[in-house]
Amino acid sequence: MPLIAILPGDGIGPEVTAEARRVLDALDLGLDYEEAPVGGAAYFSDGHPLPARTLEVAKRADALLFGAVGDPRCDNLERHLRPEQAILGLRKELELFANLRPARLFPGLEDASALKPEVAGAIDMVIIRELNGDVYFGEKGMRTTASGRREGYDIMSYNEDEVARIARVGFETARVRNKKLCSVDKANVLETSQLWRDVVIEVSAEFPDIELTHMYVDNAAMQLVRNPGQFDVIVTGNLFGDILSDQASMCAGSIGMLPSAALNGSGKGLYEPIHGSAPDIAGQGKANPCATILSAAMLLRYSLGMDAAADRIEAAVTAALVSGARTPDLGGSLTTREMGDAVLKALA
Numbered sequence: 175m176p177l178i179a180i181l182p183g184d185g186i187g188p189e190v191t192a193e194a195r196r197v198l199d200a201l202d203l204g205l206d207y208e209e210a211p212v213g214g215a216a217y218f219s220d221g222h223p224l225p226a227r228t229l230e231v232a233k234r235a236d237a238l239l240f241g242a243v244g245d246p247r248c249d250n251l252e253r254h255l256r257p258e259q260a261i262l263g264l265r266k267e268l269e270l271f272a273n274l275r276p277a278r279l280f281p282g283l284e285d286a287s288a289l290k291p292e293v294a295g296a297i298d299m300v301i302i303r304e305l306n307g308d309v310y311f312g313e314k315g316m317r318t319t320a321s322g323r324r325e326g327y328d329i330m331s332y333n334e335d336e337v338a339r340i341a342r343v344g345f346e347t348a349r350v351r352n353k354k355l356c357s358v359d360k361a362n363v364l365e366t367s368q369l370w371r372d373v374v375i376e377v378s379a380e381f382p383d384i385e386l387t388h389m390y391v392d393n394a395a396m397q398l399v400r401n402p403g404q405f406d407v408i409v410t411g412n413l414f415g416d417i418l419s420d421q422a423s424m425c426a427g428s429i430g431m432l433p434s435a436a437l438n439g440s441g442k443g444l445y446e447p448i449h450g451s452a453p454d455i456a457g458q459g460k461a462n463p464c465a466t467i468l469s470a471a472m473l474l475r476y477s478l479g480m481d482a483a484a485d486r487i488e489a490a491v492t493a494a495l496v497s498g499a500r501t502p503d504l505g506g507s508l509t510t511r512e513m514g515d516a517v518l519k520a521l522a
């Protein structure tokens with residue numbers, strides 16, 4: 175029986191993972207679940223954002239369904255104890271280096287998009303974010319300059335193997351879509367980006383059927399708003415991918431709509447909404463559970479090979495939205511539970 179680790183985390187994490195779990199249960203797929211604390215919740219219960227018992231379940235599980243981490247009560251903790259270290263730690267420990275973030279406009283959400291309907295309608299892309307390198311994992315610290323001023327630093331680095339493996343995920347993803355890959359970097363300024371671009375070009379020799387383009391990240395941010403329909407698959411680094419996918423989500427209606435899969439090629443994966451813990455609305459039933467429900471669909475597809483069940487979930491989310499079901503982020507008034515109910519009704 176496949177084991178799913180459920181890691182609800184902080185803020186709205188428990189509310190949205192509960193809805194995804196209800197949808198999985200309704201499909202009666204014979205899955206086994208184990209829940210474990212993570213993030214600020216784990217700091218308060220176990221004294222660490224990623225306790226050994228949570229890591230043990232994560233390593234044993236076939237796949238992980240993750241909610242969100244982040245808690246303002248932890249803002250003044252030392253960095254290694256902050257909730258965000260849990261997700262970074264899981265990605266590193268499990269070597270989950272490839273983050274697939276599909277962004278598309280679901281039918282009827284044109285009015286929720288930050289863009290004009292005719293522009294928003296063309297959004298259907300996958301942003302592939304590298305997850306194990308970049309400023310997130312480089313040396314960081316705080317020092318005092320010779321003139322006595324405080325100076326913070328985060329080293330940005332990528333080696334060629336890290337770039338090559340994520341580039342291959344980009345090309346392979348493009349191969350099963352529209353055969354167009356856009357690599358996003360800042361090669362006119364950053365040494366890491368120059369290496370990124372050189373290595374992506376080297377890897378492209380293995381994929382002669384894929385049309386490769388390059389774009390500077392500042393231009394990509396602008397093009398996402400001006401003409402998002404030009405993008406099919408984007409491959410980029412950890413920091414740029416984090417930012418661009420949040421931007422793409424608002425173009426596609428709401429950050430509450432974007433799921434993600436963090437993969438390493440072994441079949442094991444961590445699945446989570448791209449949104450954070452949203453402490454301002456936690457516990458109020460205002461969160462949109464769709465991104466987490468869609469992340470559960472990705473889990474079934476990528477880790478368990480249950481494509482038919484994944485298709486059913488995606489079709490049910492679409493049908494619920496078409497029927498007018500909307501949480502506040504989409505301009506509606508349904509609660510998190512009611513949105514989950516709408517998806518369950520469409521699943522039946």
Ligand code: GGG
Pocket residue numbers: 240241242243244257258261416446447448449450451
């Ligand atoms: N579900 C996503 C989440 O919890 N995000 C909070 C966070 O700390 N994210 C860091 C990152 O995605 O790099």
